[in-house]
Amino acid sequence: MNKLSHIAFIMDGNGRWGQKKKKSRNFGHLKGVETVKKIVSASAKLKIPIVTFYVFSSENWKRPKTEIKFLFKLINRYFTQEIESVISQGIKVNIIGELNKLSKDIKNTLKKAVYLTRNNKKIIVNLAINYGSKNEILNAAKKIKNKVNLKNFETNLYTRTLPNPDILIRTGGHQRLSNFMLWQLAYAELFFLKKLWPDFNQTDLKKIIVKYKKSIRNFGKI
Numbered sequence: 001m002n003k004l005s006h007i008a009f010i011m012d013g014n015g016r017w018g019q020k021k022k023k024s025r026n027f028g029h030l031k032g033v034e035t036v037k038k039i040v041s042a043s044a045k046l047k048i049p050i051v052t053f054y055v056f057s058s059e060n061w062k063r064p065k066t067e068i069k070f071l072f073k074l075i076n077r078y079f080t081q082e083i084e085s086v087i088s089q090g091i092k093v094n095i096i097g098e099l100n101k102l103s104k105d106i107k108n109t110l111k112k113a114v115y116l117t118r119n120n121k122k123i124i125v126n127l128a129i130n131y132g133s134k135n136e137i138l139n140a141a142k143k144i145k146n147k148v149n150l151k152n153f154e155t156n157l158y159t160r161t162l163p164n165p166d167i168l169i170r171t172g173g174h175q176r177l178s179n180f181m182l183w184q185l186a187y188a189e190l191f192f193l194k195k196l197w198p199d200f201n202q203t204d205l206k207k208i209i210v211k212y213k214k215s216i217r218n219f220g221k222i
């Protein structure tokens with residue numbers, strides 16, 4: 001049985017979900033946050049050490065301003081109004097992405113959440129915010145200058161010492177990576193679901209884990 005230490009999620013399909021319900025795209029994002037909370041608590045119960053969520057890509061700035069504003073309002077609200085619950089669940093928050101380009105307000109909220117949860121041990125919730133994998137790789141290359149080796153390179157990625165994801169789950173029907181963890185997913189088991197993110201649930205997660213545990217991971221060997 002394969003060991004499982006890290007699951008990454010590309011939570012796609014919020015906008016379509018909202019529209020399907022004859023409501024707004026933002027309504028879908030609101031529901032998407034509920035799914036994140038449920039999946040985090042299910043993952044903690046299943047004793048998964050690390051979960052990563054793709055929250056906002058460096059390409060998502062191309063969306064209408066109103067949608068972008070709403071997304072960051074959701075992030076801010078979650079980490080201000082629900083921080084006590086995050087702490088009591090034993091969640092250690094980690095952020096990957098280009099945080100310097102975010103507003104002061106959001107940056108402070110995120111930094112505070114990371115600080116307040118720094119000693120928590122139950123589960124690491126890693127959020128990719130203003131994240132772009134190509135940029136991450138370029139930045140690492142710039143930082144290490146001529147000291148090029150695997151360890152040095154990997155500790156200069158945003159993920160630093162986190163182990164690579166064992167499983168990638170993408171909801172929403174598209175089978176692509178959209179500039180997400182291109183380096184770290186080199187040997188991940190990939191699961192693409194037609195379901196839109198707000199409809200994704202614990203049972204879907206458990207089914208994937210069962211399949212993963214039985215899968216044969218060769219890493220090049222026979």
Ligand code: IPE
Pocket residue numbers: 011012013014015016017055056057060071172
């Ligand atoms: C993914 O859902 C969430 C974010 C990018 C923040 P989308 O907003 O991309 O939803 P669809 O794919 O347009 O339905």
Ligand code: IPE
Pocket residue numbers: 010011012013054055056057060174176178
């Ligand atoms: C990927 O979804 C980004 C996030 C889930 C944050 P997108 O909806 O932005 O991806 P594309 O544009 O369809 O590839």
Ligand code: MG
Pocket residue numbers: 012013172
């Ligand atoms: Mg999408």
